[in-house]
Amino acid sequence: MQDLEAEKMNAAKEAAKAVRSGMTIGIGSGSTVNHFIRALGERVKEEGLSVTCVVSSSQSRRLAEENGLRVIEDIPEKLDIDFDGADEADLKGNLIKGGGGALTREKIVAYNSRELWVMVDSTKIKRDYLGRFPLPVEILPFMVSRTLKNLEEAGCSCSLRGGGAYRTDNGNVIADCRFKRIDDPAALERRLKMVPGVVEVGIFTSLTSRIIEGTVDGVQVYSIPK
Numbered sequence: 001m002q003d004l005e006a007e008k009m010n011a012a013k014e015a016a017k018a019v020r021s022g023m024t025i026g027i028g029s030g031s032t033v034n035h036f037i038r039a040l041g042e043r044v045k046e047e048g049l050s051v052t053c054v055v056s057s058s059q060s061r062r063l064a065e066e067n068g069l070r071v072i073e074d075i076p077e078k079l080d081i082d083f084d085g086a087d088e089a090d091l092k093g094n095l096i097k098g099g100g101g102a103l104t105r106e107k108i109v110a111y112n113s114r115e116l117w118v119m120v121d122s123t124k125i126k127r128d129y130l131g132r133f134p135l136p137v138e139i140l141p142f143m144v145s146r147t148l149k150n151l152e153e154a155g156c157s158c159s160l161r162g163g164g165a166y167r168t169d170n171g172n173v174i175a176d177c178r179f180k181r182i183d184d185p186a187a188l189e190r191r192l193k194m195v196p197g198v199v200e201v202g203i204f205t206s207l208t209s210r211i212i213e214g215t216v217d218g219v220q221v222y223s224i225p226k
C-alpha cells in the first residue's frame, strides 16, 4: 500500500533543505506544509538559521511559531520562495488549491513570491486534466445562494463547505465546485473571478516554479519553465 504520509514528508524535507539563513519565505497550509514547518524548525534549532516567514493560515502560524520561525504579516519586497502544498497539480504547474480553505491568502503569498515550490504526494500529480478534486472558491456570505447559482452557470455543481457553517480565516464561506474536468484552467479562473461575490478561486496558474513530488524512497522534482 502507498504510504502517502511518507511521500509528503519526503517532499517537505527536500524542500526545507533549500532554505538559507536570511531568507524571507512564504509558507502555505495543509498536512504537507506541516511536515515542511517541522523540518525547517529542526534546521533552525540545529543550524541556528535565521528565517522570516509570511504564513497563509492561522493554523500554519501557530505551528511555525511553535517551531521557532519568525512570522510577519506584511513586507514591501517580494518573498524569496513560497512553499505550499496542492490538491492537484499538472506538469505545466497549474494547481487546484484550497482543500484546507486557505486559498485566498495562499494565492496572495504565492503571487508575491519570486518562486512557488509545490510539495505533493504522488496522487496529486495529474498528467491528463485537473478537476477530479472539487474546486474550492472563497465567496462572501452575502447573497450566497445567488452566487452559487452564478458559479454553476460555468458548468459545475456547487455545495457550501460544512453546509455553510465553515468559515475561512477571512470570515467567508467556501463553495466546492464539481466540474467534470477542467481543460483550460486559466480561462476558468478568469471566468469565475468575474462572478460578483467571489473573493478568490482555487485555480493557480503561472505561479509555480517547481513541483517536488514525494515518492516512497525520495523525490521527483519538476522545474516549470516560465
Ligand SMILES: O=C(CO)[C@H](O)[C@H](O)COP(=O)(O)O
Pocket (backbone or CB within 6 Å): 028, 029, 030, 031, 032, 033, 084, 085, 086, 087, 096, 097, 098, 099, 100, 101, 102, 103, 106
Ligand atoms: O490548498 C491547501 C490548503 O488550502 C493545501 O495545500 C492542499 O489542500 C493540500 O493539503 P495536504 O498537504 O494536506 O494534502
